[in-house]
Amino acid sequence: MQKVSAGKIVIIGAGITGLVIAMELSKKYGKNVLVLEREEYIGGLSATVKRDGLIYDFGSHRLHRDIQQDVRDYIEKTLGVELLKRQRNGKLFFRGRYIHYPPNLFNFLKHFSTSEIMGFIGSYLHNFFQSPASNGLNYHDAMVKAMGSKIYSTFYEGYAEKLWGKNPCDISVDGKRKRVIGDFKTLRRSLHAKSSYYYYPRDGIGSIPDALARKARENKAEIITGAAVRAVKFHNNRVAQLVVEDRQGVCSHIDVGMLISTMPLDDLFKLTLADQTHAPQLEWRGAKLVHALTDQVLTSDTETYYFPGRDITVGRVSDITKYSPYLRAATPGTMLTLEIPLSEGDALWNMDDASLLDICRHDLIKVNIFKKDPRIINYFITRLLKTYPVYTLEWKKTFYSITQQLDQINNIYTIGRGGLYLHCNIDHCIEQGIALAKHLLAGESCDKDAWGSQVKTFLTQSARD
Ligand SMILES: Cc1cc2nc3c(=O)[nH]c(=O)nc-3n(C[C@H](O)[C@H](O)[C@H](O)COP(=O)(O)OP(=O)(O)OC[C@H]3O[C@@H](n4cnc5c(N)ncnc54)[C@H](O)[C@@H]3O)c2cc1C
Structure with a gap:
């Protein structure tokens, strides 16, 4: 006692x-x-940093739409923090093009050929009828059992490696359970129009x-x-x-x-x-966050860009003024945060800031966020050591x-x-x-x-x- x-x-x-x-x-x-x-x-991790006239969160942060009502009340009524209800306007970079994220059914399917869609369904059904009900021991096996090998290898495998920095066979099935991106139920749910809003504090x-x-x-x-x-x-x-x-x-x-x-x-x-x-x-996975003010103004509504592919260094890019229009830089331009999942000791972890910024600038053009090389007016880099548990x-x-x-x-x-x-x-x-x-x-x-x-x-x- x-x-x-x-x-x-x-x-x-x-x-x-x-x-x-x-x-x-x-x-x-x-x-x-x-x-x-x-x-x-x-x-x-949930701080908003104000530095040299710039405002940043530590990567993309939002309150998800299915947050409990009593927690929302706590934030709004007990703490007096005004929450804005915002439309989700994410974009996921897939095979050189952007898909709206979270996807809606029509938008999602139009990016795939009929034979690919049949392949996804076939592999899912194959798994449904052939595989035992067991969840498998590791992330790779559990995901293949849950949704079929085609959907897994197309959407999840590369991202899992990028996020955790490990072969998905070396990740426990808990990696799937603890992050709600990894099952067919989630995919189905994200196809529903209601998933496309979130809450964000005004300031x-x-x-x-x-x-x-x-x-x-x-x-x-x-x-x-x-x-x-x-x-x-x-x-x-x-x-x-x-x-x-x-x-x-x-x-x-x-x-x-x-x-x-x-x-x-x-x-x-x-x-x-x-x-x-x-x-x-x-085991933990860390991250480097590149906070940059660029001279080019992004006029689209997109607040978050997702890069699951291994060919892009950056994992996610967020534009904070699209989360809350009340947040403005002192100088005109776009304030972006680029997230790079890393572990201590990785080559990019030890890289000097200017070289890492260069890689990020090239990524921003490669993925068409900017049409031409942006001028970086100001930037700084944050290192987060123990950010994601690696199960x-x-x-x-x-x-x-x-x-x-x-x-x-x-x-x-x-x-x-x-x-x-x-x-x-x-x-x-x-x-x-x-x-x-x-x-x-x-x-x-x-x-x-x-x-x-x-x-x-x-x-x-x-x-x-
Ligand atoms: C990139 C990223 C994006 C995220 N996006 C979202 C999102 O969109 N929505 C959402 O709901 N959640 C999101 N999260 C999760 C959310 O940020 C965290 O779950 C939450 O902030 C954790 O709060 P905490 O207080 O438990 O831990 P922390 O924020 O980690 O706080 C622990 C504190 O302990 C301090 N500390 C550590 N060691 C010592 C020591 N020896 N002495 C003194 N102090 C010490 C640290 O400095 C830190 O301030 C995200 C997280 C990350 C990393």
Whole structure:
């Protein structure tokens, strides 16, 4: 049994999850709530960055249309963030041409010959009648079983390799379950006209964490940026102190009553070990984001361009002013964010910024976003290290070995995308944060076993695109 009131509640990470928890707990515990954030900004992956007159999200961010009504109410009514309802005008680059994304049936089919369509249907039916009902062990097998080899190899195989940087045979079937792009039901659903809208905060996705932080601070919670947690110290099977490094590189000790961590689970575990060299590692995929202001103005309504093919370096391009017309650069032009999924150590990961920008500029012309070479007025590149969980065939063994050991420590909770090693969306993070705060606010009666069954339901959450 844990009593929240036993000491300071320290939350690692000022992303959406950490800030929801801080905001909710600060209503009761006020200045007893402390958030430590390594970066200089709040919002984590859902921040909106304003730099040198430019405005960017960390890649394409939106609230998907099937977000729960109570989460939408929370954002609009509790936080006072205005959500715009926007038409989806995505484009997917396929065989040198663009298909509207999400596709509608008519638009989709007209890009294929009759024999190709018959091939898709034939391969699907072949699978339907021939294959056993089993889901298969790896992503490749599960996808072929679910939709036939033709649809899989045409639409999903290359993208899976690009996103995860691995052969799909080395990805667990959970890669399919945790990302809702990978089954026939999804394909069918995306053909339905209703799928083509989303919600977006008027002033950028980062206005959600900004509002959470403002409200938490109004309740006297403290949020410190530029504060990286470097070590976790124990006393009697409880976290007693954190070692925190500030932006000048100076370390100090902070006493802890309850620790809630949203940082990557394996990174946290490493900080708890005396011998860090043998810490178990979960696999992650990172990304480089190229934020660029170009002189050419894009007049189309398209907000997101998708590039599943392996021949294009960039995976996705987004034009933030099409998400919200209220976001404008200080200088006329187009503010684009180009996402390149990468792992640390890849050649492109180590490449200098100017050379990477050059590759991106060529991609933008190759895929016809610009007709002629755009002049880049201003740009900067962000590196995101642990962005997408890579569900390898062994991930569960490592994940449960870490969580079982952390469960022995009475006053730690891990939560959020990093804390649960979960490929999830913003609304899932809000749900998780509210649920944990509610659980802890239950006070005397809260116990980790009850929380464990709640976590099991979060682990079934899947990211939508
Ligand atoms: C490219 C991209 C596009 C996405 N698009 C969408 C979308 O369209 N719709 C949607 O709903 N979701 C989307 N998501 C998912 C969404 O951004 C995340 O699920 C959500 O922001 C995760 O929030 P979080 O607070 O759990 O984690 P994070 O945002 O990762 O927050 C964790 C925080 O912990 C901090 N931290 C880590 N280590 C330490 C340390 N040692 N000390 C102190 N602080 C530390 C980090 O700096 C970070 O701020 C997207 C994600 C990505 C990467």
